[in-house]
Amino acid sequence: MDTYATRILILLSGREMTLYEISKRVDLYSTVSHGTVFPVIKKLLDGGFIKYRMEGNKKLYYATEKGQNYVTNIQNIGRELKEKIMEKSMGNALFYLNLLSSDEDAEALRTAIGLLMPTFIRMVEVVFRLYKDGKKDEIGSLVAKFGEMAQDGSS
Secondary structure (H helix, E strand, O other), X not given: OOHHHXXXXXXXXXXXXXXXXXXXXXXXXXXXXXXXXXXHHHHHHHOOOEEEEEEXXXXXXXXXXXXXXXXXXXXXXXHHHXXXXXXXXXXXXXXXXXXXXOHHHHHHHHHHHHHHHHHHHHHHHHHHHHXXXXXXXXXXXXXXXXXXXXXXXXX
16 A cells, blocks of 8 residues: 555544545645545545445545554554664663763764654564565575665664
């Protein structure tokens, strides 16, 4: 599922919305055109993730049980990911205690995490697709390369 579809589904899991409301809220920084949103809505409808009901002449879109389950799974995976990151970083607790002793350093760490997060998410997507395609050897090679890059960066 693409980014807009996921965002729309998350929005609709909270409440019913018209196409206009969805267009205004799907992107945090700008209004997205109906021409961009409607094909995504159509895919979500066809996939059974959302439905709509008529209220006067307005279509109010809402998440179905399947859509709600998808959002719940995303939220659970996000929580698990945060927990695992925290669990792994606790092994480096002294590093973080020293690093976070000043507000400036804490902000630098937040910035570093923010800059790396899109790349990390993309890496997870690639590994997920490789796993689904049964390409476990390629996953091993990719993980080894990530490890080498991490080693090179720490030298």
